[in-house]
Amino acid sequence: MIYFTIRLFKLFTGLFLYSLGIVFTMKANIGYAPWDVFHAGLSRTFGMTIGTASIIVGAVLIVITVIMGEKIGLGTLLNMVLIGLFLDFLMNLTLIPVMKTWLPGLALLIAGLFVISFASYFYIGSGFGAGPRDSLMVALTRKTGLPVGFCRGSIEMTAVIIGWLLGGMAGAGTVISGLAIGLCIQLTFRLLRFDPTGVTHATLWNTFKV
Numbered sequence: 001m002i003y004f005t006i007r008l009f010k011l012f013t014g015l016f017l018y019s020l021g022i023v024f025t026m027k028a029n030i031g032y033a034p035w036d037v038f039h040a041g042l043s044r045t046f047g048m049t050i051g052t053a054s055i056i057v058g059a060v061l062i063v064i065t066v067i068m069g070e071k072i073g074l075g076t077l078l079n080m081v082l083i084g085l086f087l088d089f090l091m092n093l094t095l096i097p098v099m100k101t102w103l104p105g106l107a108l109l110i111a112g113l114f115v116i117s118f119a120s121y122f123y124i125g126s127g128f129g130a131g132p133r134d135s136l137m138v139a140l141t142r143k144t145g146l147p148v149g150f151c152r153g154s155i156e157m158t159a160v161i162i163g164w165l166l167g168g169m170a171g172a173g174t175v176i177s178g179l180a181i182g183l184c185i186q187l188t189f190r191l192l193r194f195d196p197t198g199v200t201h202a203t204l205w206n207t208f209k210v
Helices: 002-027 034-046 050-067 074-091 102-125 132-144 148-165 172-191 204-209
Strands: none
Touching: 002 034, 002 074, 002 102, 034 050, 034 148, 034 172, 050 074, 050 132, 074 132, 102 132, 102 172, 132 148, 148 172
C-alpha cells in the first residue's frame, strides 16, 4: 500500500509539474510551445479554453496509441484530464509574470522545457501509464527504434504546423521549443538514467485490483 501511495504521489506531482512547465513556456511570451500552438489554434477556432482543447486532444491521442498497442492506465486518463484543468487554473493566476523582453523570455522557456522533461520522468516512472502525448512518443520509439528525442521532436513539429494553420500563436519560441524539447527530454532521462521503454505500466484493470 505504501508503494502504491508513493506511485500516486509521483503521478500527481508529475502532472502538476507538467502543467507548470507549459505555463512557463506560455508566459515566456516569445511563442507557444508546439502542442500549445495546436491547443491555442483549437481554442481560437472552436471557442474553448486551452485546457479544454488539451483534454480533447488527449482523448484523441489515447485512441491512436491504443491502436498502436500501448497500454492505457490510470495515469493516461488522469493526464488527459488533470493537465488541462491544472493548465486553466495556473493560467488564471498572476504568480508567473509574462516576460516583456527576449532574454528573460528565452530563459523562462528553456526552464519550462526542462520542467516538462522532469515531469515526464515522474509520471511515466510511476507506472500508471504514460500520458497521451508521451504514450505516442513511446509507441513511436518502440515501433521505429529511433531515439526518443527524435520521435518527440517529430511529433512536436507536426503539432505546431497544424496549430499554426488553425490560427495558433507561433513565434521564435515555438521553433526553439520544437527543436529543443526532444533534446531536453533525452538529456533529462539520460542524467536520471531513465529508460521510458523499460517501464512496465499497470493497466486500469491491474490498478484497481490493487
